[in-house]
Amino acid sequence: MTLDQTVAPTLDAAPWWTSAVVYQVYPRSFADSNGDGVGDLPGLIGRLDHLERLGVDVIWLSPVYASPHADNGYDISDYRAIDPAFGTLADFDRLLAEVHARGMKLIMDLVVNHTSDEHPWFVESRSSKDNPKRDWYWWRPPREGFEAGQPGAEPTNWESFFSGPTWTLDETTGEYYLHLFAPKQPDLNWENPEVRHAVYEMMRWWLDRGVDGFRMDVINLISKDPALPDAATTGTGGLGDGFPHYGTGPRIHEFLQEMHREVFESRSGRLLTVGEMPGVTWEDARLFTDPARRELDMVFQFEHVSLDHGPGGKFDPEPLDLRDLKASLGRWQTALGDVGWNSLYWNNHDQPRVVSRFGDDGEYWRESATALATVLHLHRGTPYVYQGEELGMTNAPFADVHDLRDVESLNHYREAVDAGADPEAVLRGLRAMGRDNARTPVQWDATPNAGFTTGRPWLPVNPNHTWLNAQAQYDDPKSVFNHYRQLIELRHALPVIARGDFRMLLADEPYLYAYERALGDDRVLVVANLSGTPQIATLDGEWSTTDLLLSNVDEPSFVNGRIAMEPWSAHVFMRSIHSR
Incomplete structure (x- = not known):
């Protein structure tokens, strides 16, 4: 992009x-x-x-x-x-x-x-089949060929997000109501x-x-x-x-x-x-x-x-x-x-x-x-x-x-x-x-x-x-x-963080997460080692410690242009094209 x-x-x-x-x-x-x-x-x-x-x-x-x-x-x-x-x-x-x-x-x-x-809408809806709010919720009769309350009588076989069927029988009218979540959460x-x-x-x-x-x-x-x-x-x-x-x-x-x-x-x-x-x-x-x-x-x-x-x-x-x-x-x-x-x-x-x-x-x-x-x-x-x-x-x-x-x-x-x-x-x-x-x-x-x-x-x-x-x-x-406070300050202060372009780096690396953000002349590099073992990040460009904006550990070490990453270290670098 x-x-x-x-x-x-x-x-x-x-x-x-x-x-x-x-x-x-x-x-x-x-x-x-x-x-x-x-x-x-x-x-x-x-x-x-x-x-x-x-x-x-x-x-x-x-x-x-x-x-x-x-x-x-x-x-x-x-x-x-x-x-x-x-x-x-x-x-x-x-x-x-x-x-x-x-x-x-x-x-x-x-x-x-x-x-x-227990919402008044549902209390009315369940009171009778001809209540004006009956159609405010999903009501259905038992599945054809089944009596209400029989296993398998639910109108559909959907499983609830919270386990069990998505239908519960209401004894008042002999019909089932739909709830994708708990029985006490009927769907509108x-x-x-x-x-x-x-x-x-x-x-x-x-x-x-x-x-x-x-x-x-x-x-x-x-x-x-x-x-x-x-x-x-x-x-x-x-x-x-x-x-x-x-x-x-x-x-x-x-x-x-x-x-x-x-x-x-x-x-x-x-x-x-x-x-x-x-x-x-x-x-x-x-x-x-x-x-x-x-x-x-x-x-x-x-x-x-x-x-x-x-x-x-x-x-x-x-x-x-x-x-x-x-x-x-x-x-x-x-x-x-x-x-x-x-x-x-x-x-x-x-x-x-x-x-x-x-x-x-x-x-x-x-x-x-x-x-x-x-x-x-x-x-x-x-x-x-x-x-x-x-x-x-x-x-x-x-x-x-x-x-x-x-x-x-x-x-x-x-x-x-x-x-x-x-x-x-x-x-x-x-x-x-x-x-x-x-x-x-x-x-x-x-x-x-x-x-x-x-x-x-x-x-x-x-x-x-x-x-x-x-x-x-x-x-x-x-x-x-x-x-966290510093990360929030960066978003407030830097347009490149708020609205800059995004480019993923090192996509195939199993332990390093790195990407660049760009807006106008500004470039930001984020590189992190999301593992418990030291890693080396090899990145294009001429980034150096003078570009360091934020780190969660001590200042990063550069070895032959590569970044030595301590376990769970994260570094943020920033530079402007016209400043180089």
């Missing part, structure tokens, strides 16, 4: 979020103000100075809406109310004011593929225009309140094939993968374009919209994020965080081949280089901690945490930092299944053990890849419960908080926190 005005326009002409960094707060685990063991909005307000110190521009707030918490808030019972566990609407308004006063923005988590089964029927416009009205309500955009949960699943055909049988109990029939479905672009017209058109410029899209391809993403199509600003894709899934899926992990990671991320950089925009992330509330997953959380904990951060943040795209990532938080040492809280992990454990799997082998997979790893409380200091709460935390604090915590890192110039 060559650099031109189409590929890399000037920073002045670019949307504000191209030079921004987003920080995800999972409020249940961020900071607890009242000692009940659950994080809340006043606790978040009390820790905003941490985010201001880090330098992030946007806070993405995971759901704080009213919810029975079958899936930790991603099952919403009232879109316009704050759950009492997190505080009040007045607390939210105060949070928003405090965020804006610090020059930051706040985006809400939009969960509209499904609601809670977006084919019904009343559903869509009720969602848009709710979104406008929050934007009028002052929020700055939305992260849209599994938004590419809202358009299903109305025929709801069976899938090829792949799972247990005759279940199959229905994803081809509901992932990036037939009307998804129509729905998102309508949403843009109805909700965002008159507010364009100041907002941020990002769609979480399981299974999305780069070809799809070019369409979703093409500004001319007026759909979304960027998407979350899952290709790079699926590379270590083994034959048995995510809970059967295998070692990552760095060459696969480079091929994946490089492909997305190229594909969205001239049209659209990338989101950049290692972690979120659904992924295990990256330093434990792709790094070394033992001997080279600090080095690997900062090397992985360097590699990701200097790509072209908008970086997302998940709470605690800026501290290098690690996976948790869960002793047994009773330590786990996540519905996905608990369902998988039960199903796998019932099918005859070795319980300890199943638990190993959950320890490595389970979502609870991301949800242990943020480690603020070395006091009991890491300064997260004065009570009993809803999920145990990682024992390593006695040395791995924010307070221990603030004044350490070599800390993980301060390395």
Whole structure:
């Protein structure tokens, strides 16, 4: 790819979020103000100075809406109310004011593929077959030839993301309702225009309140094939993968374009919209994020965080081949280089901690945490930092299944053990890849419960908080926190980082990750050794230590023009053509 005005326009002409960094707060685990063991909005307000110190521009707030918490808030019972566990609407308004006063923005988590089964919409929908809201959800009679409740009577054979069938029988009417996730998360029927416009009205309500955009949960699943055909049988109990029939479905672009017209058109410029899209391809993403199509600003894709899934899926992990990671991320950089925009992330509330997953959380904990951060943040795209990532938080040492809280992990454990799997082998997979790893409380200091709460935390604090915590890192110039802060400063300060072209280097090297960024006369070289053994990086050009911009270890050594790379070292060089 060559650099031109189409590929890399000037920073002045670019949307504000191209030079921004987003920080995800999972409020249940961020900071607890009242000692009940659950994080809340006043606790978040009390820790905003941490985010201001880090330098992030946007806070993405995971759901704080009213919810029975079958899936930790991603099952919403009232879109316009704050759950009492997190505080009040007045607390939210105060949070928003405090965020804006610090020059930051706040985006809400939009969960509209499904609601809670306790949402008034679903309560009405299930009350009778002729209720006006019956068609707000997906209802179907038993499969032909079967009685309701018989094995195999479900309308389709789709398997849920959280194990088991996607259909649950409702005794009131003798019909089944669709839920791609847990039974307490029935799917909304977006084919019904009343559903869509009720969602848009709710979104406008929050934007009028002052929020700055939305992260849209599994938004590419809202358009299903109305025929709801069976899938090829792949799972247990005759279940199959229905994803081809509901992932990036037939009307998804129509729905998102309508949403843009109805909700965002008159507010364009100041907002941020990002769609979480399981299974999305780069070809799809070019369409979703093409500004001319007026759909979304960027998407979350899952290709790079699926590379270590083994034959048995995510809970059967295998070692990552760095060459696969480079091929994946490089492909997305190229594909969205001239049209659209990338989101950049290692972690979120659904992924295990990256330093434990792709790094070394033992001997080279600090080095690997900062090397992985360097590699990701200097790509072209908008970086997302998940709470605690800026501290290098690690996976948790869960002793047994009773330590786990996540519905996905608990369902998988039960199903796998019932099918005859070795319980300890199943638990190993959950320890490595389970979502609870991301949800242990943020480690603020070395006091009991890491300064997260004065009570009993809803999920145990990682024992390593006695040395791995924010307070221990603030004044350490070599800390993980301060390395993240420097990476964020580079994106703010340098147009070449925010909008420059991208060129992957050393694509076939199994341990080195290297690339160049370019904009106008400026060139940036990023080179990292993502292994625990020393490596030599042989690169074209006349780079030298005088070009060094940032390093996570001591100043690099050049040997006959080649860079001697220490284990988990990462170096960033910059120069201008006219300065040479």
